Amino acid sequence: MDAQFLSGKKIIVAGAGISGLSFTLAIRQLWPAGLEPPHVVIYERDSDAVTPGREGYSLSLAGFDETGGLYAARDLGILDEVLKHATQGLGNQFVFKVMKFKPAAGLPTAGIRIARKNLRRVLTNAVGPGRIKWNTACVDAERLPNGGFLVKLSGNDIAADKTTTECDLLIVADGASSKIRSKLRPDDTLQYAGVMQKGGLAIFPNGIPQPVDKNWGMLLSSGKVMACFLSPYDETSxxxxxxxxxxxxxxxxxxSGLDDAQKVIDECKELGKEFPEPFQSIINATDPKDVSRLAARDKQPFSHDLSLGPIIFIGDSNHAVSPxxxxxxxxxxxxxWDLSIQLCNSNSLAEAVKAYDAISVPRANKVLKESHQTIDMGHATGLNYLVTRSLLSIGGFVLGVKEAISFT
Structure with missing residues (x-):
């Protein structure tokens, strides 16, 4: 096996999100012993601190088969740290598509929820200091005659004479609204999935109300084609x-400000007035500083064309899915993890990318299809709503989460 095609080369990772950090950690762990490793640098537009509006952003990590995030966390060597920060889900079963699943081999649980800030902290700690250039975004890339890339940088922390840098391989991991993708693949844009979402973080200094203190779940409304997802964020929110x-x-x-945020809160109180407690208490306890309004959007995955140059899109920059x-x-x-395996085990970039696409594209297509099914189930009307309710009454579960809340 000849892995010399990346030995001593410079790799730039655009974005210190989940995929970019996973790649950086994985390639260091998987690199063949005895070979000079590549030099990996991550550029991240945000600071190391949690940005406003993302405080209440939590994630699901599945572990019932090899496609799950907990499976990857185990391989990355961070599973124990990830589980320490789990808000819920350390039982022996994870619920998905109105079915119960057992943990995959070698995992203690089939699924958890975790605050995004905590997952990112676990990853950044594992990556180590000095590898991430915070407050610096990769905003454009131009292929060089030598086959590499000239990457344009933007940010408050860079000097006027250091607004560009070169690399031999560019890993694009800058999210669903990728700046690099918009430049190199301008027609490859997010598509509206037909659902709007408003959300926030409710604060309970004396402890969060039952039954949300033990499980996450969803409230359904038959009359308004509406659903509300509730999940513990920590012990008091x-x-x-x-x-x-x-x-x-x-x-x-x-x-635009706290007044707009309060309007969102008031709109949600009115929309969900038929929901039982603890819904109204949760809405009333919401901090206006952590309120958001978004459109559910997603994007089909794509296989790579190396005629653009040595560039690989991973995570949401390739295949965005809605929350x-x-x-x-x-x-x-x-x-x-999977991209790092292929880069370390292949004889050329073309071979590695082809093998990676064969894994990642079908996986993302499957998740995208299931995401649309989830939207349909969560916002069903008429007969479809009755079928969904029947399934809930039999299994007590909905859309991958426990029905911990009363349903209307």
Whole structure:
């Protein structure tokens, strides 16, 4: 096996999200002993601190088969640390598509929820200091005559004479609204999935209410084509997201201040007035600083064309899924690990990319299809709603999460 095609080369990772960090950690662990490793640098537009509006952002990590994020966490050597930060889900079963699943071999649980900030902290600690250039974004890339890339940088922490840098391989992991993808693949854009979502973080200093203190779950509404997802974020807060069908994206998505945030809270109180407690208590306890409004959007995965140059898109930059899928973080962790395996074990970049696409594209397509099914189930009407309720009454579960809440 000849892995020399990346030995001593410079790899830039655009984005210190879940997939970019997973890749950086994985390639260091998997690199063949005795060979000079590549030099990997991550550029991240945000700071190391949690950005406003993302405090209440939690994720699901599945572990019932090899596609799950917990499986990748085990391979990356961070599973124990990840489990320490789990908000819920350390039982012996994970619920998915109205079915119970047991943990995959070697895993203690089939699924957890974890705050995004905690998962990112576990990954950044494992990657180690000095590898991430914070407050610096990769905003464009140009192929060089020598076969590499000239990457354009932007940020407050870079000097005027250091706005570009070169690399031999560019790993694009800058999220669903990727700047690099918009430049090199301008027609490959996010598509609206037909659902709007408003959400926030409710604070309970004396402890969160039952039954959300033990499980995460969903409230359904038959009359308004609406659902509300509730999940513990930590011991004193609950993350919630109310979603509903809308024919077009409701603008503006970005909230302009606390007054806008309070309007969102008030709208959700009215939309969900038929929901039983603890819904109203959760809405009333929501901190306006952590309220968001978004449109559920996703994007088909694509196989790579190396005629663009040595560039690989991973995570949401390649195959974005909406928050309603519950599988985006698992895909991101697996992408980083699987790409690293192929790069370390192949004889050329072309061979590695072909093998990686054969794994990642079918996996992402499957998750995207299931995501749309989840949206349909969670916002069903008429007979479809009755079928969904029947399934819930038999299994007590819905859309990959326990029915810990009363259903209307």
């Amino acid at each position: 609950v993350a919630w997201g109310m979603s509903y069908r809308a024919s077009t994206i409701e603008e503006p998505l970005k909230l 309603l899928s519950g599988y985006g973080a698992s895909l991101a962790l697996k992408d980083g």
